[in-house]
Structure formats: structure tokens, C-alpha cells
Amino acid sequence: xxxxxxxxxxxxxxxxxxxxxxxxxxxxxLKGANLILQEGHTLALIGPSGCGKTTLLKIILGLEKQxxxxxxxxxxxISQITKRELREILSNIGVIFQxxxxxxxxxxxxxxxxxxxxxxxKIPYTKQTLIKALKEVSLNEFDLKKYPHQFSxxxxxxxxxxxxxxxxxxxxxxxxxxSALDVSVQAQIVNLITKMQKKYNFALLFVSHNLALCKYLxxxxxxxxxxxxxEISGDEL
Amino acid sequence: MLEVKHLTVSIxxxxxxxxxxxxxxxxxxxxxxTLAIVGESGCGKTMQAMAIxxxxxxxxxxxxxxxxxxxKDILKLSKKERREIxxxxxxxxxxxxxxxxxxxxxxxxxxxxxxxxxxNLTSDEAENKIKELLQQVELPQNxxxSYPHQISxxxxxxxxxxxxxxxxxxxxxxxxxxTALDEKTQEQILNLIKKLQKTYKMAxxxxxxxxxxxxxxxxxxxxxxxxxKIEEAASKDLFSNPLHPYTYGLFKSIITRxxxxxxxxxxxxxYIKKGGRFYGCPFKDRCKKSSRVCYKFLPxxxxxxxxxxxxxxxxxxxxxxxxxxxx
Numbered sequence: 001x002x003x004x005x006x007x008x009x010x011x012x013x014x015x016x017x018x019x020x021x022x023x024x025x026x027x028x029x030l031k032g033a034n035l036i037l038q039e040g041h042t043l044a045l046i047g048p049s050g051c052g053k054t055t056l057l058k059i060i061l062g063l064e065k066q067x068x069x070x071x072x073x074x075x076x077x078i079s080q081i082t083k084r085e086l087r088e089i090l091s092n093i094g095v096i097f098q099x100x101x102x103x104x105x106x107x108x109x110x111x112x113x114x115x116x117x118x119x120x121x122k123i124p125y126t127k128q129t130l131i132k133a134l135k136e137v138s139l140n141e142f143d144l145k146k147y148p149h150q151f152s153x154x155x156x157x158x159x160x161x162x163x164x165x166x167x168x169x170x171x172x173x174x175x176x177x178x179s180a181l182d183v184s185v186q187a188q189i190v191n192l193i194t195k196m197q198k199k200y201n202f203a204l205l206f207v208s209h210n211l212a213l214c215k216y217l218x219x220x221x222x223x224x225x226x227x228x229x230x231e232i233s234g235d236e237l
Numbered sequence: 238m239l240e241v242k243h244l245t246v247s248i249x250x251x252x253x254x255x256x257x258x259x260x261x262x263x264x265x266x267x268x269x270x271t272l273a274i275v276g277e278s279g280c281g282k283t284m285q286a287m288a289i290x291x292x293x294x295x296x297x298x299x300x301x302x303x304x305x306x307x308x309k310d311i312l313k314l315s316k317k318e319r320r321e322i323x324x325x326x327x328x329x330x331x332x333x334x335x336x337x338x339x340x341x342x343x344x345x346x347x348x349x350x351x352x353x354x355x356x357n358l359t360s361d362e363a364e365n366k367i368k369e370l371l372q373q374v375e376l377p378q379n380x381x382x383s384y385p386h387q388i389s390x391x392x393x394x395x396x397x398x399x400x401x402x403x404x405x406x407x408x409x410x411x412x413x414x415x416t417a418l419d420e421k422t423q424e425q426i427l428n429l430i431k432k433l434q435k436t437y438k439m440a441x442x443x444x445x446x447x448x449x450x451x452x453x454x455x456x457x458x459x460x461x462x463x464x465x466k467i468e469e470a471a472s473k474d475l476f477s478n479p480l481h482p483y484t485y486g487l488f489k490s491i492i493t494r495x496x497x498x499x500x501x502x503x504x505x506x507x508y509i510k511k512g513g514r515f516y517g518c519p520f521k522d523r524c525k526k527s528s529r530v531c532y533k534f535l536p537x538x539x540x541x542x543x544x545x546x547x548x549x550x551x552x553x554x555x556x557x558x559x560x561x562x563x564x
Contacts, residue, residue, distance in 0.1 A: 048419075184486060184490050213492050215496075216492050216498060
């Protein structure tokens with residue numbers, strides 16, 4: 001079975017320039033990063049803090065520009081297209097953030113939070129689609145009128161996942177989705193992510209400190225060390 | 238040394254209603270022993286520690302019970318007498334080191350403050366003591382002139398330990414000292430606590446939600462759920478043979494490197510409830526083994542195996558039928 005390539009990074013280089021007194025300091029964060037991710041596959045990014053993981057994610061999401069190299073999402077180079085096209089492509093990416101407490105706007109109801117992706121991308125939606133998305137993450141329709149502070153950490157992470165999945169994206173980026181949760185809730189969230197992946201067949205880019213979790217969840221593991229990406233097998237961990 | 242008897246801590250909510258968050262908790266701790274308290278967030282493990290320290294927030298208070306420290310009930314002492322005990326006899330390491338340290342004064346000033354407030358040492362003597370302390374927590378001397386934001390998370394936690402140990406306490410309460418740190422630093426801090434415990438011969442209460450950490454450090458573990466103690470045992474017994482369905486579920490849902498791929502993880506159904514009074518067992522709604530009895534009566538804490546206490550009707554009724562590895 002042939003897989004479609006969802007994400008392709010080719011020789012990405014990025015360096016930050018720090019202007020100190022009389023002197024320019026250049027720190028290379030990424031020294032030629034290559035990465036291919038296919039539909040339905042799971043890839044883990046691990047590495048110590050400050051190794052360039054976050055920079056790589058920012059480049060993929062178009063929040064920062066690389067110095068050289070190309071980022072291809074669904075086969076299109078995102079540096080050579082207009083802003084409108086970029087937005088269309090980015091609607092194929094869903095993000096699950098690390099901290100469920102600060103990722104949701106405290107002044108919006110769950111209905112507003114879940115409908116925002118539709119409004120931004122100008123896609124028509126009905127209330128039924130929102131209810132369906134909530135039921136998939138085992139919350140019910142009465143929760144639509146509630147505010148984020150009325151939920152526990154695990155439930156908030158479920159809302160996060162529902163929001164990331166609501167446009168049926170081809171790629172999900174999960175940035176340490178369970179590090180702020182308890183052990184028992186962690187198992188629930190991990191099971192939910194794997195169940196959803198089987199259903200929608202999205203590619204998952206998983207960033208975590210928890211090596212055992214990466215080994216359990218992912219087919220490929222990539223170690224980021226001093227700006228260089230190397231693939232390692234699960235047994236080496 | 239420390240004995241907590243029938244401690245009940247209650248919260249008063251906005252409507253003026255009072256309901257308990259820690260219920261009828263009793264335990265004993267001897268010199269040199271390590272006790273780990275394990276539980277999910279919001280189960281009251283931090284609040285019972287704050288009750289021992291006398292640092293409860295204004296809307297939360299101890300409504301029943303005694304806390305005996307070396308034979309004296311510290312709940313009945315005046316504020317001044319309590320201050321004498323806090324710090325000198327009982328010390329606390331807070332959860333989040335960055336917020337617990339003052340951002341506008343240096344590490345040296347933090348440590349000097351302790352000696353100035355509590356002892357009659359001159360500043361030269363105090364500085365010598367501080368140097369000794371730094372050696373014990375394995376920090377370099379040049380850290381004294383830096384501010385809390387300039388040092389790493391592990392170093393901050395070491396500074397917190399130095400602050401707690403400054404007056405040679407007999408009891409150290411560590412409230413999730415390693416949650417904000419990564420795996421390697423966690424191990425270092427744990428080893429450091431173990432080493433310091435031997436040199437100072439103090440008792441340690443270790444509060445955590447990580448069962449593996451608790452196993453590494455503690456002699457005795459008890460599991461809190463919704464403010465009630467549901468299981469208590471020596472750490473080896475608890476790991477080899479958990480009796481309560483909740484403890485069993487917690488062990489099962491930990492991901493280790495040997496967890497087989499592709500098989501869904503064991504999960505405990507549902508969420509911990511928020512507030513309010515209820516009848517029966519606190520875990521009944523999430524428990525797959527619950528029966529009608531669980532909805533009517535609160536299961537008492539009973540000794541089901543030698544020195545292994547558990548509060549569960551189901552565990553009691555099936556303890557003779559189960560094999561080695563439980564449920």
C-alpha cells in the first residue's frame with residue numbers, strides 16, 4: 001500500500017543572531033534537518049530542552065522562516081505560495097498543546113472554542129457537527145455552554161483534542177500532550193489519541209520527554225541533538 | 238514522632254457551605270522513616286501537609302482531630318509557639334521552586350534571612366554555615382550572588398532544600414519536589430534527599446502523584462483518594478500485590494519501556510469528582526467492581542494482610558480467592 005507523504009522537510013537551516021556590545025553572536029539552532037512523515041504514521045521527536053525542537057515546530061507551522069531549505073506540506077512548498085493558500089494548507093494541521101490550562105480561552109464557551117476553526121477558515125458548520133466532535137472525545141452536548149474553568153485537566157485536554165480534530169486534518173502535532181496530567185488520566189488521553197488516529201488516519205508528530213511513552217506510541221523516533229536529527233530505534237532508548 | 242489522629246480538614250465555599258476535603262486521616266511516623274503519600278491532583282494530599290505546617294488558606298480549616306508532634310498537640314499551640322516549631326523542627330519544600338523563591342533578592346540573601354530571623358549567629362558565622370550547606374546540597378559557591386531566574390530548575394530545587402535544612406529540622410515535608418523537572422534531574426534530587434536523610438537522621442513525608450518515585454524513596458506508602466485513605470502498606474507489598482481496585486488501576490496505567498505496542502492501555506474510567514457530600518465509597522462511580530453495598534456504606538480501613546490495610550468491600554470479600562498478582 002502506497003502512503004501519501006504529508007510532511008517533508010529538506011535540509012532546513014536556522015540560526016539566531018544575538019547582537020551584543022560590539023559583537024555579533026550567531027547560534028546555529030538547526031543544521032540541516034531532513035524529515036519525511038507519511039499518512040497514518042507516528043513520529044516522535046525527542047531531545048533535551050533547548051535542542052531546537054520548538055524551532056522546528058514553529059517552522060512547520062509557518063510561525064518562523066527558515067534560513068534555507070524547503071518545507072513541503074501535502075506536496076506544496078509553503079514558502080512559495082500566497083497567504084491565502086498558506087491558510088488553506090495550514091487548516092490541514094491540528095495542534096494539541098502542552099498545557100491544557102492555558103491553551104483554552106477562559107472567556108469563551110466551549111461552543112465558541114470549537115467553532116473558531118470553522119469561522120477562521122470560512123467553512124460552514126452546524127451545531128450538530130460540534131456536538132458530534134464532543135461526543136467523539138466522550139463529552140456530551142450540555143458541555144457546549146460551559147466555560148473551560150468548569151472542567152478538570154483531563155477534560156480540558158479532551159476539548160483540545162476535539163478542537164484539533166474538528167477540521168479532519170491530515171497532520172496532528174502534539175507537543176507534550178500528557179506532561180501536565182496525572183498518571184491515570186494520561187492513559188485515557190493516550191488511548192483516545194490512538195483511537196482517533198485509527199479512525200481518521202492522520203499523521204502524528206509527537207513531541208515528548210517521556211521516553212517510555214514515545215516507545216509505546218510511535219513507529220519512528222527521531223533524536224534532536226545540537227540541531228542535527230538522527231533516527232533511532234526503540235530498543236536503543 | 239509525628240502522629241496524626243482523625244484529621245479532618247474542611248473547606249467553606251462561596252455559599253457558606255462547609256464540606257470536608259480530608260476525612261478522618263490517621264497515621265504515625267517514626268524517626269528516620271520515609272512516608273510517601275500518593276494520589277491524584279485534588280485529592281487533598283497537599284492540604285493535609287499544609288495543616289501540619291499551619292499554612293492553610295483562610296477558607297480552609299481543621300475541623301476535627303489532633304496532630305501530635307513529639308507528644309505535643311501542635312494545633313492547640315499559639316501562633317508564636319507554632320512559629321518556633323515551623324522551620325526549626327518541621328520544614329517544607331514547596332512544589333514550584335520558581336514561585337517559592339523571591340525573584341528580587343539573591344540566593345545569599347535568601348539563606349541569610351533564615352539565620353537572621355531564627356538564630357543569634359553573626360553574619361560571618363552565618364556565611365560559614367551557608368557554605369557548608371551548599372556543599373551538602375552539591376551546589377557551587379558562586380551561585381550565591383545570582384538571582385533565582387538565573388539558575389536552572391534542578392539548582393532551584395537544591396536551593397529550596399538548603400533553605401529547608403538550614404536549621405536542622407527533624408521532619409521534612411517534600412511536596413512534589415520533582416514534578417517540574419526532567420527525568421535525569423529527578424533522579425539526582427531523589428538521591429540527594431536520600432543522602433541528606435541519612436546525615437540529618439530526619440523523617441521525611443514525600444508527597445507525589447508518581448508511583449514509581451514513591452516506590453524508590455519510601456518505606457511506607459499510602460494512597461489517598463478524595464481525601465480518604467484507601468490503602469496503606471510497606472512499599473514492597475503495595476507494588477507486588479495492590480488490593481484496592483484504584484491502586485491496581487494506577488499501577489496498570491503506568492507506561493514503562495516494556496509496555497507492548499498496539500494494545501490499548503489500561504484506563505480508569507471517568508474523573509475524580511469535584512466537591513460536595515456523598516454516601517458510600519468515594520471511588521464507587523469509577524469502579525468496575527462496585528456493588529450495592531458500596532453505594533450505601535463507606536468501607537472501613539481494615540488489615541486484610543499483615544501490615545497491609547485497605548478500605549474496600551470487594552477486596553475484603555475476594556482476598557482469599559485471588560492469585561499472586563491480584564485482580
